[in-house]
Amino acid sequence: MTHSINQPWAISEKHVTRYGETWANMDFEFDSKISEKNFKTEPMECFIGHLLIFNQRIGMRYKDLIAYSKSIDTLANNVYANKAKKQDAFAADIKGRTLMLRKHEIGKLAQTLSDALDCAMRKYELGLYL
Structure with a gap:
């Protein structure tokens, strides 16, 4: 069974x-x-999972998840604070890959990484990794 954050198969057309x-x-x-x-x-150094974006699987360790969650959240805050236009694209760097994302995509990426980080910690605290 796949343990997914966003469950993309459930998103409507x-x-x-x-x-x-x-x-x-x-x-x-x-x-x-x-x-x-x-x-x-x-x-x-614990391998947590994969970020799926642009048909790529980007492997993430726990420390990667922490670092990129913070950096993408900062990018999202800056993009929204500057009131960028919807069609503008911004560069987001993740593990040596530069992704050109629009405003709403950066917001979802920031939320996805944040949710993954919170979920990983909660699973550990609840003992679900035993």
Whole structure:
């Protein structure tokens, strides 16, 4: 079973038409092999899952998830604070890849990474990795 943040298969055609394929297919999938032992020995090096964007699977360790969640959130705040136009594209760098994203896509990416980070920590706290 796939442990997904955004569950893109449940997004309606109406939303796909309105926001675009990139927005609709953006997701974070958790690795099924995460265990408490991984977190105990090297928590920051623990492989958490994959970010799915632009038909790419970008592998993320826990420390990557923390770093990119903060940097993309800062980018999203700057984009929204500057009142950028909807069609403007902005560069988002993730693990050596430069992604050109529009305003609403950056917002969803920031929310996806933030949710993935929160979810990973809650699963650990609840003992779901045992």
